[in-house]
Amino acid sequence: MKKRVKIYIDTSVIGGCCDDEFKDCSIQLIKELKIGLHIPVISELTLAEVNKAPQEVQNILTDLWLMIAQ
Secondary structure, eight states, rough: OOOOOOOOOHHHHHHTTTTTTTTHHHHHHHHHHHOOOOOOOOOHHHHHHHHTTHHHHHHHHHHHHHHOEE
């Protein structure tokens, strides 16, 4: 089995899902994290920043968090 790599997820990756310039790459990475190809690492700072972001961005992080917590 291939070893999973830890990937640091910062605010720009999560917010990138809602940005036309970065949408494709950000969404692809989030999908890969959700199916367990990589191990996400999310800092307290990222959580705090996303907490101040628009609801759409907050929902992306919440959805990711729920998927990896299972």
